Amino acid sequence: MRERRSIGSTLFGILKYVSLIAASLVALIPVVVCVLTAFKTNEEYESTSVLTLPKNFLNFENFAIAFTQADMARCFLNTGIVLVVVLFVSILTGSMLAYVLNRFKFKGNAVIQNLFLFASLIPGIATQVTVYKIMYTLGLINHLYGYMIVLMGTDIISIYIFLQFFENLPVSLDESAIMDGCTYFGVFFRILFPLLKPAIVTSMVLKGVGIYNEYYMSNLYLQTKELKTISTALYTFTGPYGNQYNYICAGVLITIIPILVLFLIFQKQVYGGMAAGAVKG
Amino acid sequence: MSNPQTAAVSTGKKPFMEWLKSRKGQKWIVIFVFMLVPLVLLLLFTYLPFAEMVRFSFYNIKYTETPGPKNYVGLRNYIEVFKRSECFKSLAVSLYYMGGAIIQLALALFFATMMVFKVKGSSIFKGCMFFPYLICGIAVGFIFKFFYARGFVLDSILQMFGMDPESIPMWLQDQSINNISLAATSVWRYTGQNMVLFLGAMMSVDADLYEAASLDGANRWHQFRYIILPSIKSIVVLNLILSISGSLSAFEPPYVITNGTMGTGTYFVIMNRLAHENQKVGLACAMAIVLLAIIILCTVGQKLFFKYAFDDGTSDESKAAVRKRKRAEKAARKGGSLA
Structure with a gap:
């Protein structure tokens, strides 16, 4: 046996x-x-x-050619700006929204939660046909801030992560702070926000990877050469280099290296973030 | 805050100011301020476009047109969606991606199970398999364009293993397999990520449980069936549901690698082409609405199915079992009262 x-x-x-x-x-x-x-x-x-x-x-010749040909320095700068601003704003607004939806009972609370739930069912690319028209009307096309605003507007995952996290933060924390004379703003910014750290890491990972790799909207809304992001810059290799895969591969690697380095440094947080993001079901 | 001047100017405002300073007023200020930005963005970039999409689908519109009289065409766009062979052929293409998604979930589940048991160098394996998820869609596209190209990577590898170069198919041109080649790229990209998700859920089970089980003589299969599977049921179900809408809306692989040519156009690739190249915005909107309806039907259908079969994965007792027990209890009570 x-x-x-x-x-x-x-x-x-x-x-x-x-x-x-x-x-x-x-x-x-x-x-x-x-x-x-x-x-x-x-x-x-x-x-x-x-x-x-x-x-x-x-x-390193191919790398140098790929880097200068696609003006990668510029694109990294653009992507970097978008990443920092969008992550900062959407984490702030997302956690604020989750705080209100989780902690306050008011008419319309359930309706709003369902609005966000239903929105997550609509595939992003489907609505871009008309989002384009709206962006056009608002004059947001071909501006980095326009692209950033769209990215902030499609932020549903991180709201869920925050909602779930608030679920597990005891309400007694809020109550005792209010007893001590704290305002609701104070409760959120001084007491709760610092406790959200794990949820912030999770949504930074999920959203950060998404933004770094986003192509479709960047292609639609940032059409001038100076505004290209990493993935649209990479896409320009289709034309001139056709079958010169040694250049293309160099370009591909240039876009992979930064995210690979970040991944190796923050491996633990990345896995933790993925796992935490998954439990929302 | 207590400004005597404003109070003096209008006594009508005074109760309002007082109210603002009260707890209740504070509450509403917080609710309003904290929800303003996300709600405006949600309405502006999800619901307004959605409403516009519904409206546009009844018109004949182009992007460049200045706002003015548009051609109302009634249901003609919807009829065209169902009539155009390319639209429905593209739905058949998503079946390949659905197949891919199921294989991907199965593989992810398999490897996650392997990793739960002690593995030397597990972090290296995990890193290698997860890494493709971090590469952007365009780069994945290029990598695989190169990988599948005639005489390049895949062909060379197969020849190395002694395969006759004549018998190797054209991976991206041969219509009988090119959709499989493309769906495989998404399996490559997402399997590791799914594995990490499943592994995370499995790890949440107390490690002592495995030890206790193996001491009790449970073999690997039993451990999988009775410890691992229940712990990840809800996340597997969730991923199955997501995979349907994911495969219906597959876009990047065909868009980047073959540009939707040679029978590889998925629904969104066709829609994208109609909207942005042929400027048939109305028709594209009708397509989007049809797809959304399909996705909602599938999601609701699946949810109901899993709710019925597994009670949404939240409880070990299925709905059918619950009903049976309730009926038995009722019968027992009835019997009791009669006696």
Whole structure:
């Protein structure tokens, strides 16, 4: 009996590692090949198989071309500004809204919660046809602030995360602060907001990844060259470079590197954030 | 705040000012101030566009038109949605993405289960598998355009394993498989993220429980069936529901990799083309409304199904079982009162 189980668990161990290694390879190979290709000169790119190693791993020429051609410095700046402003504003407004919806009973509270719930069912791309028209009327197209406003307006996930978090913060905290003469503003900003830290991290992770990778709206609402964000800049590679994948791969890697570095630094928070965001069901 | 001047100017305002200073007044100020921005944004960028979309779907409109008389066409746009073969063919394309989503959930569940049991270097595996989620859609598009291109990555790998280059299909051109190739890119991108979600839910189970179970002689299957599965039921159900609307609204892979050509156009790719290239805004709006109706029907249908079958995953007892027990109790009570 004991022997059978040990055979079973050895088999299970083998299955476990083989499947995990295989999955990791599948996840990495497309990107690794991209890395190999990005370091190849034109000549090498045309003459060698994609799976061979580049001669010189210090050949940064393609990166330099990709970086200057797409004006990446500018795009990183644009994306950076959008990220900071949108994250700051939507975390503030999202947590404020969640505070009111969770802590105050008033007519219309349930209606408002349902409005947000239903909004999360509408796929973003579907309404863009008419959002475009509204943006056009308001004169918000081709302004960085216009794009930021749209991004703030489509912030439903983080409201849910905050709502759920408030659910678990005891109301007695508010009550005792009010006894001590605190106003509602004070309760929120001095007592509750600092306690929201885990929820803030979660929504920063989820929303941050979303904003960094957002393409569709950025393409619609930021059409001039100086306003391009990372993903729209990358998309410009389709035209001039067609099949010059050594340049394209370099461009792809330039966009991946910053987020990879951040991920490696904040790994724990990222996983924690993902897991916390998931429990909303 | 207590300004004697304002009070003196109009006595009518005084009760209002007093009210503002009262707890109740404070409450309403907070409610108003804190909700103003998100609500305005919600109305402006979700509900106003939604209403406009419904209105536009009855008209023949272009973007560039100045506001003025538009052509009212009644239901003609909706009829065209159902008549145009491309619109409905594109819904069939989403079936590939749905299949992909189910495979992705199954894989994620499998790997998450593997990770729950002790694994050496688990953080490395986890990192590798999660990493694709962080790459932006456009970059994923390029990576796979390169990956699938004739004679490039995938072909070279297959040849390395001794596959005849003649028998390798054109991954993106061959209409019998190109949708599978595209759906596979989304499986690649999201499996790791789903795994992290499931793993998070599984980890919330007390680790002692596994130990106790294995001491009691529960094998791996039993542990999965009786400890792991109940802990993640609700999140798996939630993800199944999300995967339907996700696959109906699949957009990025075909848009970036094949631009919707060669039978790979999903519903949104077609809609996007009609709206922004052909300027048929009315028709595109009608398409959006039809899709939204389908998504709502599917979501409600699924919710009801899971509620009926599993009681929404919140309780171990299914609705059917609850009803049966209630009926039995009722019968018992009746029997009791009669006796």
